[in-house]
Amino acid sequence: MNNDKDLFRQALQRQNERAAKMKMPEDMEQRVMKSLTPRPLQAERELKSKRFFLSWRAVGSGLIAASILLLLVINIGKNTTDDRHPLAQQSIRPNNPQPAAQSIIEEKKEETMAVVQPKEKPVKKQRPVQIDKEQQLAKAETPSPTKAVKLFTTADSLYYYLTQLENQMGECRDSTCLAELSNLMRADERIKGLVNKIIHKQVETAYKEEYLVDTTIHYIPL
Amino acid sequence: MTNEDNIIIQRIRNGKTQEFGLLVNRHGPSLMLFVGRIIEQQKDVEDVVQNTFVAAYEHMKDFDSQKASLLTWLQRIAYHESLYHLRKRKRQLLLPLDVGDDIPDELPEATTAEQLDEAIQKLTSEEQMLLQLYYYDGRPLKEIAYITGKAGDSLNREVSRLSSRLHRIRQKLRIILTRLNNE
Numbered sequence: 231m232n233n234d235k236d237l238f239r240q241a242l243q244r245q246n247e248r249a250a251k252m253k254m255p256e257d258m259e260q261r262v263m264k265s266l267t268p269r270p271l272q273a274e275r276e277l278k279s280k281r282f283f284l285s286w287r288a289v290g291s292g293l294i295a296a297s298i299l300l301l302l303v304i305n306i307g308k309n310t311t312d313d314r315h316p317l318a319q320q321s322i323r324p325n326n327p328q329p330a331a332q333s334i335i336e337e338k339k340e341e342t343m344a345v346v347q348p349k350e351k352p353v354k355k356q357r358p359v360q361i362d363k364e365q366q367l368a369k370a371e372t373p374s375p376t377k378a379v380k381l382f383t384t385a386d387s388l389y390y391y392l393t394q395l396e397n398q399m400g401e402c403r404d405s406t407c408l409a410e411l412s413n414l415m416r417a418d419e420r421i422k423g424l425v426n427k428i429i430h431k432q433v434e435t436a437y438k439e440e441y442l443v444d445t446t447i448h449y450i451p452l
Numbered sequence: 453m454t455n456e457d458n459i460i461i462q463r464i465r466n467g468k469t470q471e472f473g474l475l476v477n478r479h480g481p482s483l484m485l486f487v488g489r490i491i492e493q494q495k496d497v498e499d500v501v502q503n504t505f506v507a508a509y510e511h512m513k514d515f516d517s518q519k520a521s522l523l524t525w526l527q528r529i530a531y532h533e534s535l536y537h538l539r540k541r542k543r544q545l546l547l548p549l550d551v552g553d554d555i556p557d558e559l560p561e562a563t564t565a566e567q568l569d570e571a572i573q574k575l576t577s578e579e580q581m582l583l584q585l586y587y588y589d590g591r592p593l594k595e596i597a598y599i600t601g602k603a604g605d606s607l608n609r610e611v612s613r614l615s616s617r618l619h620r621i622r623q624k625l626r627i628i629l630t631r632l633n634n635e
Contacts, residue, residue, distance in 0.1 A: 234558070237563065237565055237568055238568065238583060238588070239587055239588055240568075240569075241566075241569040241572055242572065242583060242584055242587060242588040243565075243588075244569050245569075245572075245580070245584065246485075246588060248488065248489075248492070249485045249486075249487075249489045250485060252484050252485070252488040252494050252497050253481075253484070254481045254484045254498075254501070255498055258476060258480050258498070258501070259473045259477055259480075262473070262476045262502055262505040262509075263470070263472065263476075265506045266506060266509050
């Protein structure tokens, strides 16, 4: 193996002799120094790339922050819509022949559901209605029917319709208005019947609950 | 030598760029000799050495005097620069050989230095350089591994890779020499 090494050294000698003939040119230093990027320039380049990176990072973070803010605003906007006064959320059906009657049916359904399932959001305390009519109509055009049904109560609804009627009755001259008036009168009769029915049921229940009928002793107070 | 190099490097790092010329003058001739072993043309050797110094300047912050001396670090850069230069020239393997594991790596008996020199010429520049570093310079495998290794490579892995590579080169030489003897 040592012989091999010597042999290799001898064989490689020729290459080394050739390499030894290569002298470094005198201007090598100048050539190298000319090719070098000046350090300040290099530092400037690094600074530039750093700035570029930082600006992009700032833009990115700004975009993220803006989108989060936008989402929040949208979300708050939604909540605000939901929290509006129940009256403002009602959908108006001007061409409906029996608006009062239908709304009462809807309200009754809602009340029944409310007894079975407690509402997710408690309805805010009712404020006296002083909202401008046009404003109300504008607001009432858009809300989704499910949310609107959820949030208003029968009393609110009646209160609202009565206010509307009070405003409209003075200007009621044409045939359409008169027809609507007769519809309202019919609806009023139905409301009266409904109220009577409810009162009757309540009296009956109160009577049954107050006294328990026993066969041996006639009336045992609870 | 190493201490002086470190002082100069420190000055360069502190902004005294012109001091880099000192390093060029100190290590330029050694690098010329180093590169001249695998590249034959004087002009090409000069270009490679120049590129080596430029690369060294640009990566001055990466130099770690604990790992190797400045000259070894420069030789590492020069080695890769030379290979890059040769690859650009599309110098292909002169004698593609299939080397199996069953071939012994000892040189045939009665091989002369001239024959071996002729056989070495048929190897690739990279292989010739490995032989130079190992047999002529007598450098330890670890140092050669540092020169030939690439950034991020594990030194131990590079040493074992180098060892098997030298084994394959000797096998190759044996085949070439056997063919030369038969001719």
